Amino acid sequence: MKRAMELAAGGRVAWGALALAAPGLNVKLAGMGGRDAPELRYLIRVFGSRAVALGLGYLLSDPAARRRWRRLCLMVDACDTAAGLAHLARGDVPRGPMAGLVTITGAYAALDALALRAET
Template structure:
């Protein structure tokens, strides 16, 4: 991975770490920021902490890896992001959680998934060698 794409992936991984750490430290704040403060329960806070652990692990796994391992981490992150986005969109369609909240979170995870897909495409393209 080169230049701008690698930098974008590192920024995304850092974002995972920050968001995950916030979820672990202040799950109630995550509930409020997601726009579902009226649905705050101990069970929801527990699930948010689970999300937080996963986000920190994905972000640090990527940031602390060598280039070969980062390739694998990109694929793992892409799988998680696609699953999260699909789940969020399903909630938007069903309307069983506030649509704005589900759509907002799906937009965030969809952005991560889009970045992952672009990185995958960039990996598959042969590197251009400058003319001599």
């Protein structure tokens, strides 16, 4: 489980760094449109900085602090997944790309929950 969490944290850093450096490419890889809108590029960079902070926070922490980081990651991933599911239910976003993103955030949330459960 430890290795899986470290790989997930590394994935957060990589995706977040891409979002910061190339928000338009990040949106394109996610399969979403509107990547030229400045407000969307800003929001993607906000997401990117959050992802980098969560990933590095976890990776650079000692074992005792990692439990807090796992809880924070679970909260963020669960909120992201719930928001994505709400958009899917409303049908106000492209279904295919959103389903892919919800699958990613849902997998992160599940991994976070399993890691926390394994500690008890």
